[in-house]
Amino acid sequence: MDTEYRVETDALGEMLVPANAYYGAHTARALHCFPVSRLRFPRSFIRALGLIKKHAAITNGRLGLLPQRIAQAIQHAAQEVIQGRWDDQFVVDIFQTASGTSVNMNANEVIAHRATELLGGKLGDKLVHPNDHVNCGQSSNDVIPTAVQMAALDGIVHQVIPALNELHTVLDRKAREFHPILTIARTHLQDAAPIRLGQEFSGYAAQVEHAVDRLWNVEESLGALPLGGTAVGTGFNTHPEFARLTIAGIASETGLALEEAHNHFYAQSNLDALVEASGALKSVAVTLIKIANDLRWLGSSPRSGLGEIKLPAATPGTATLPGKINPVLCETVLKVGIQVIGNDAAVTAAGTFGEFQLNTMISVAAYNLLLSIELLAPAAQAFARHCVAGIEADRQRCSEILERSLALCAPLAPVLGHDKATQIARIAQEEGRTVREVALELSGLDERQLDALLDPARQTEPGGAVLPPPLAPGTVSPTHGATGQPGAPLQVPPSKSNA
CATH class of the missing domain: 1.10.40.30 (Fumarase/aspartase (C-terminal domain))
Known part of the structure; x- marks a missing residue:
């Protein structure tokens, strides 16, 4: 079926754009130039871009830099972007122009065309201009890193941390429930010393608690936004109050701890905040891998493994072995953890390409960082609800293992x-x-x-050996009877030391 087109122009000339597309010439040209993958920016990033454009329009209207009629139309269109109405119009590949200009212009064009429509125009008209109006006071070089940091902070604060807190609560509950149960600790995968099963689980709970603390530590760096630095950090072509007012509006709407970066030359020339956040997420992944793998081992069984705990059955284990149940939630967490570690490697490598006033790898860093957030939050939540919450201890098995x-x-x-x-x-x-x-x-x-x-x-418990005095010859042991069980009296012969 033939597609109908309209003709639009950009700095390089005319470009055919699908007639019903809300994006314009710049985006269409990017689609033509970067047909690399099917990877696109996630919903969290598009929402962050919409928030920036919305509050930029409010600020520019307030400062008299935009007519109120145009500013209000942009706000309305940007709000629809925030809500996800135009996600299918954000079509530019992750592997695109270095500074993210193409995705910034994608947002500018979609919002401009929708605002134009709201003002009575039609697609292709420029009652609202993507550069002059929607991008007023901004540059791709400060907007895109701002959007990434906002999306990452929002995801960490409102998704990952709550999921980890839920996991911590469940682990802490299990630690208390399992405290009376004695089993054996292991080092080098070999028996080491007696331990309470609850003590093991208290260690897991504490590990998650510390992971949450590490995530909160990135709030300050992610919340210091580059917006207002424009192209290279000097703030040229933007109003001195633009960044402060715009960021204050975004912070009020999102509840995030946001502020203008104190040094724009620092904020725009590197991806240090993203690398730091990615590292914290990697540490979360390592924490979850440790816990999931331990539980997988402790639940190995039902007859030939350790079997100290019973993992809840989530799905049938195999199509060929009747009755087999596998630790699928643990394995899902392991896979997510491995992916997050790989994502961090990509973010770290991207962070090394900050030449002079711009890092040219920000789109790759953004994709991998936000993917880690998207994976960790639901994985931790599912692990808590469908695995850890249903774990039962096999008290008899723990006792047998310990005694032997x-x-x-x-x-x-x-x-x-x-x-x-x-x-x-x-x-x-x-x-x-x-x-x-x-x-x-x-x-x-x-x-x-x-x-x-x-x-x-x-x-x-802490302490050393405490040896009671020996029994007098011929007296009764108060603890063990003929069967070796408590309670049954037995006349014991003198020990060899007393013979």
Whole structure:
């Protein structure tokens, strides 16, 4: 089906534009020149651009730089951009002109044509001009980094941090729920020492809490906006009050902590704020990877793995193995984390291309930074709701693992010496017995003393070995009976040390 076109002009001459398009010649030329990918700027960035254009028009009308009729039409059109009405008109590829001029002009043209329509004109008319009116007091060089920083800060404050706070709440709840449950800690993937399952989860909760703190630390740098520096930071061709008034309006509408950058030559010549924010998001990704991977290991089972916790079933695991359930939420978080780490590498590399007064890689940095935000927020939320909230502890499995662990030898060392404790561990391992069984034979300690030393609950708290006095020969152990279970009286023979 043939497409109808209208003819528009830009600095390079005439350009065919689809007749029903709200963008104009500059955008059409960019479409022709940059057919690289299907990657486009996300909704968060388009919204930020709309906010800038809206409040720029309010400021310019207030300062007498635009007729009120035109300023109001721009505000109305920009508000529609903010609300997402014209997202399909933002068509320029991420891999475009260095400073983001094409996407800035895309916004200027869409808003100008819509404002023209609101004033009674038709598409292609220039009752409202994209450069003279919509872009008044602005440059792509200060608008685009401003839009990226606004979109990133908004996403971090209103999406990622709330999602992480939700995850923290669920982890903290599990830490309290699992506190009575004793299990074994692991270092180098080997048994290390007794630990409370709740203590493990308290570590995860604290890790998320610190991740949130790191994100709040980028608020100041992202909130210092380059707007008002125009092309190179001098503020040429803009009113001295333009940036302050415009940013104040945006801050009031969004609730974000925004201010004009104190040094525009700094703010426009580098992507340091974006690199810093990306690094903080990468640290969040690393945190989530750590937690998700631990839970995947702890939930490995149901018969042949660690099985200390039971992960909730989210989806059937396989089409070929009946009954198999996989840790799919954990794996989703791992994939998101890996992607965010890759995004950060791209942002970091982009940050190295800040030659003189402009960084030419801002569109690539913007895409990857905002993608990280878009991925982390829903991933953390889904992880909290559909995985962590439904975790159950397998108390029996934890108890079995703990009782058979060679790590219980650790408190024997201060009493018996390292060599003797090592010997007990080695024999227990070779003969497939518990540390308690071997120690009762070889340590010279009676049951009560061993119970005190090997009490795993005591080993989860600070302190050293406390050895009670030995039982008198022929007396009854207050803790263990014939079956080794609490409560059943037993006449125990003298220990070897008392024989």
